[in-house]
Amino acid sequence: RGVDAGRVLVSAQTDEFRSHKHRFINEYGTPTEGIIAFSDENNExxxxxxxxxxxxxxxxxxxxxxxxxxxxxxxxxxxxxxxA
Structure with missing residues (x-):
């Protein structure tokens, strides 16, 4: 059938999640102090x-x-x- 071409009998295949991404949306109202601080993955x-x-x-x-x-x-x- 052409599914998993190249696989052999009793070969193992690990689990997998289909490629995807997540999005986080955050909306602020009028801030009290007028400053909003963020940091990136480098903690900058x-x-x-x-x-x-x-x-x-x-x-x-x-x-x-x-x-x-x-x-x-x-x-x-x-x-x-x-x-039989």
Missing amino acids: KIEVNLSSGARAHTYIFMQNTGGVETRPRNIAFSYIVRA
Whole structure:
């Protein structure tokens, strides 16, 4: 059938999640002090100064993770039918 071409009998295949990404959206109203601070993966601070009445929107996208399909861990096995 062409599914998993190259697999041999009793070969193991690990589980896999289909490639996807997550998005985090955070919206702030008017901040009390006018400063909102963020940090990146290197723990470097990023400050955003807002004027009175301003709003801040934060969009964080995680990197893609995963493979080409979602599947459980499995072992290639072929049923042998024996005529009685």
